[in-house]
Amino acid sequence: MSRRPLLGCIADDFTGATDLANNLVRSGMRTVQTIGVPDETGGPVDADALVVALKSRTIPADEAVAQSLAALRWLQSQGVQQVCFKYCSTFDSTPAGNIGPVTDALLDALHGPGQGFTIACPAFPDNQRTVFKGHLFVGDVLLSDSGMRHHPLTPMTDANLVRVLQAQTQRRVGLVPHEVVARGAEAIAQRFAALQADGVGIAVVDAIGNDDLYRIGVALAGMPLVTAGSGIAIGLPQNWRTAGALAPDEAADRLPAATGLRAVVSGSCSLATNAQVQQFRQQGGTAFAVNPLDIAAGQDVVAQALEWAAPRLAQGPVLVYATAEAEAVRAVQARLGVAEAGELVERTLSRIAAGLVQAGVRQLVVAGGETSGAVVQALGVRQMAIGPQIDPGVPWTAAVSPVCAGDTVHVALKSGNFGSLDFFTKAFARLEEQARP
Template identity: 45%
Template sequence: MPLLGAIADDFTGATDLATMLVARGFRTVVAVGSEDLAGDGPAAREVRGADAVVVALKSRTAPPAEAVEASLAALRALTDAGCRSFYFKYCSTFDSTPQGNIGPVTDALLDALGESATVVVPAFPATGRTVYRARLFVHDDLLDESPMRDHPLTPMRDAHLVRLLTPQTRRPVRAIGLDTVRAGVHALREALSAPGFADALTVVDATEDQDLRTISAATSSMRLVTGAAGLALGLTGPHEGTARTAAASRPSDVGAVLAGSASAATRAQVAHARERLPHRKLDLAALRADPTAAVAELVDFARTCWRSDPTRPPLVYAVGSLDDLEHETPEGSVPAADLIERALADCAVQLVGAGARRLLVAGGETSGAVVTALGARTLGIGAQIAPGVAWARTQPGVGGSAEGIDLALKSGNFGGTSIFTSAWDELA
């Protein structure tokens, strides 16, 4: 029976947190949505044998009411599965708008649990995300001075988390500084229970891993915590060492990279890979004119690459530079982001049907579309590739493979420049 239930607002976030939990000694299952957690099906049986369950939702940019509904359904399913402690996982860059979804979902989860307060901890120093004086930094830049300022779906124009969160929640938003965190677990616990904090969402500073361990220890009695995956650093599972899943594929199996993200990090990864891997850029005009033919051409390209050199996975990408972004959608046309998601999801299904047993997918929305299209219901976490990124094994039968397939779901902002070429070594 699982000890911990987590709700992640996108698929890369789910594997990000699950990777951290596996490293902390939790046998962890990622469930795609909450529908299959009950009953006696394969997914439900996997959940019963896990120490932690992370429900992957596609709610980060959904309308707030839909995000709340999906999150509450996940909470009910996790509670029914036996979980008693809960974790709402969102991105370490706090991707949201003045309407939500972080605030509304947190409020709803607290209300459903009969709790009044929790912490807000997006810091993840291993990936360059730190919080100081309630301001979120991305490496050396304030959030609103980082590339996240111009994110196409959730442009982040303020680094002050109290100001960001206040319009999203019915609760007071407070802050606790680094000096209190560094004073230790007892001091932080007292601060969180002081007048004015017992019914609030409290942003807690953290600039180092040890700060996160202190926060985790101080909040161990809270039924709900919220934050990025870094907060899990302070958790300890029942198993020593990692509890990761073995790979489904073999080194001789072919694979591909599908990159839908337009983030600066992914663009740099695309540029690096284009010098080393066969590649093809999505043609939006061709996709609008005949999506079936455009996807078929991309799959034919990949198959040709595999025949030529099966050790070099082909790269299919959406954005190589900011000039590739479509700033205005042609009247009556599908928005570019939706078109890209559908095309890469269709590519994934057809590539697996053609023999691919390992896919690296870049971008949260793209990852959600790919996993959904493939029909994966659970993911077991395997070898870590980079902080916040790991290979994950689907259940058997996905894409017709008796052993399942290996997926790496990468947040657009995560990973080193060479990840599209180096990730495959971790499967050997």
């Protein structure tokens, strides 16, 4: 029996999209993720939730706005009842955007210029992202004291989300503090009304645990636009279930059986991914390091990596990585420029990933949001089914790729900051578990 989508989501990067879709599937919503905005004439999609994955987090703000509005129009054509703009749980952005400009544009489109009201809540407690008194914490430290302060594209040096967002938006930004959230959905809704009466257009909402997300979720019933991290997907589905519009679906995360060879491609330079790469190598994993300076010097690093991998793939997962410590990243950026260094690495890793799939890899882990976007585009993937969770925020997906003559490829897109120390080996073990009867 086909379903009419209830929730339509716009994600500003590919790993964030699968992160959100993962939480929706875990909440029992059958979820389909598209890569980019589908053709508006493509017909209805059979799912409870739709997630449009964009690569708009670090592009110019006007381009991010245009892509997001195109995604909104397609979601509206599918008849969704609520729209969610999803960004990273570390609020990755700069004073120029893109979170504020995209939020403004979506509110304008849904309510009229300067009108409407929404929230901003990047909290994802399962991944140690919490908001208290409007300040974003990563684990036990403020965002500004975390490894995000060294991010090569969006260094986060201020944990005060009200202040960060106010610099990006034309609307007034307010706060729903935790003492209000703790009192429940009715108190939250009353605070929303008071803020709107005071001229506030966007409210940062505190959340330090999943119970808070459930309370917030109830208060968001009927709100046309929600902006948040993927944690909000824990609270939103309950509203449709309460209304009788969403039935339980115990098989929402079932994927086809995995086959083929295994590989990991890592472009993230986050502290978490650095540790995961080191752990994989220390445990005897086979790895090939990509040096951006070699690429810039004209070496055929793609051919070198694929030649290296060819005799090793049959022995187990191989890792190709450009992951590096913050000082090494800055040194490369100083020589090549921030944008050029990033594009060189993304383009090279995406071509390596496509070559690995052509060589028989059908189980592929990709680390890093920008890298994931480049890889999925190189594989020609347009739509992904969302499967079982590996770690909070990271599921396996199944997609059809023209690179391998339409075979199914299982792909895990991991945000740089996510995953346990042994994530790379755990990921493949998770696929084996699902295959068991």
